[in-house]
Amino acid sequence: MANTGNDGHVIYRSGNPTQLWCYTPAILKTSSGRLVVTLDLGGPGLDNQQKSINKRTKRRGVGKIFISDDLGQSWVERGSFPFWHARPFECRGCLYIIGNAGDLYIIRSRDDGMTWTAPAPLTRNELWHGSATNILQENGAIYMCMDLRTDLAITGWNVAGLTPVILRGDDSGNLLERPAWTFSAGFAFKDKFDYRAASFGENFGIPFYPSEHAGPRSLTPTICASPPGWLEGNLVRITDPKHIWHDPNNATLYIILRANTNGSGYASVLKAIEQEDGGITLHDVKAPSGKVLSYIPFPGGSLKFYILYDAITQLYWMASSIIMDSMCKLSETPTGRYNLPSNQRNILGLYYSSNCVDWMQAHIISKGETEYHARNYPAFVFSGQDILLVARSGDGFAKDGQYANLVTFHTIRNFRSLVI
Numbered sequence: 001m002a003n004t005g006n007d008g009h010v011i012y013r014s015g016n017p018t019q020l021w022c023y024t025p026a027i028l029k030t031s032s033g034r035l036v037v038t039l040d041l042g043g044p045g046l047d048n049q050q051k052s053i054n055k056r057t058k059r060r061g062v063g064k065i066f067i068s069d070d071l072g073q074s075w076v077e078r079g080s081f082p083f084w085h086a087r088p089f090e091c092r093g094c095l096y097i098i099g100n101a102g103d104l105y106i107i108r109s110r111d112d113g114m115t116w117t118a119p120a121p122l123t124r125n126e127l128w129h130g131s132a133t134n135i136l137q138e139n140g141a142i143y144m145c146m147d148l149r150t151d152l153a154i155t156g157w158n159v160a161g162l163t164p165v166i167l168r169g170d171d172s173g174n175l176l177e178r179p180a181w182t183f184s185a186g187f188a189f190k191d192k193f194d195y196r197a198a199s200f201g202e203n204f205g206i207p208f209y210p211s212e213h214a215g216p217r218s219l220t221p222t223i224c225a226s227p228p229g230w231l232e233g234n235l236v237r238i239t240d241p242k243h244i245w246h247d248p249n250n251a252t253l254y255i256i257l258r259a260n261t262n263g264s265g266y267a268s269v270l271k272a273i274e275q276e277d278g279g280i281t282l283h284d285v286k287a288p289s290g291k292v293l294s295y296i297p298f299p300g301g302s303l304k305f306y307i308l309y310d311a312i313t314q315l316y317w318m319a320s321s322i323i324m325d326s327m328c329k330l331s332e333t334p335t336g337r338y339n340l341p342s343n344q345r346n347i348l349g350l351y352y353s354s355n356c357v358d359w360m361q362a363h364i365i366s367k368g369e370t371e372y373h374a375r376n377y378p379a380f381v382f383s384g385q386d387i388l389l390v391a392r393s394g395d396g397f398a399k400d401g402q403y404a405n406l407v408t409f410h411t412i413r414n415f416r417s418l419v420i
Helices: none
Strands: 011-014 022-028 035-042 062-068 076-081 084-091 095-101 101-108 135-140 139-147 162-170 181-183 229-236 252-260 266-274 280-283 296-297 306-309 314-323 346-352 360-366 375-383 386-393 406-412
Touching: 011 035, 011 062, 011 101, 022 101, 022 386, 022 406, 035 386, 062 084, 062 095, 076 266, 084 135, 084 139, 084 406, 139 229, 162 229, 162 252, 162 266, 162 280, 181 280, 229 266, 229 306, 229 346, 296 346, 314 375, 346 375, 360 375, 360 386
Parallel strands: 022 084
Antiparallel strands: 011 406, 022 035, 035 062, 062 076, 084 095, 095 101, 135 139, 139 162, 162 181, 229 252, 252 266, 266 280, 266 296, 306 314, 314 346, 346 360, 375 386, 386 406
């Protein structure tokens, strides 16, 4: 067990760090005060006996469940599940974990995480993606955003072919069954934006490096640029009546998405409107000028981030990667950094905002010693005066900053005192 402090507590450590990698940490604090953390493992070091629950996906992975009854000082493994990209939540006295292995699957616990049901499918013959971004629970519903793979023709890292989908669960229904869930209608990045057009991203340098439309473009023998796209959306509801995005009918959610621009400093944004017939539709966000707002300035927006609204401070709190070195030459990319210069993953920061556009850095959560010492892919909960956070992390044994070998737990004490 690691000491507390900048490095946090180690929840899980890979026994084969260059072949078995840690993904998708997520955290829940249950009504009993218990902490539940989920993560998944993948890579060539995965046990060959671990078969995918779904034959349509070539990926193999296994999810793990850990619990703590002492606010993260010690952890006990309580189970596993045959899918990944999972996130836990609580509803009406039961715990749930939802994720994907091609299709979407969900499991339930009636005893505070001690035992779990077999996976129940929520979709059929689909391919999903979506790391553990936030969950909103309000007005009798559970909201989250995941990514549906709607264009499979693009090779490599295919975020241009992802369609953001809002899932809305009826908390009075059987959440193990599809009828309890509504799925938004939407569009893939490539269907909305002609990123092959000369005018796309003009004056903003997007994409930052040249890219192809059908797959990765090699820039050096070890670095490539994928087509522009979006993924891993967080949901926010604007509560301030003074905000230009505020909806007095409370029928609009905003999706702030990780943006692949092959550079840093931007996130993508969409809005979702709940219709009177119960459907959910996705739309462009427009500036007062009428111009479509495809991107917003966003610290760490090129990597996975996590947003929660705190009613006490009336602020949105966000954890993301701090990128300080995206402008280095490709030939000068530090050893251990995965792919592009903007993929710096070893510094994790905490920010706050009153409007989800203008962010103030509040705290450096953790800084790894080298590029191998990743601190990224955060998820967190509020716990009284503190933030309890999990991260995909690495140490000197990690393959690189992307393929991490640890999941770590971090406490940010008295976080509201960081507001200036």
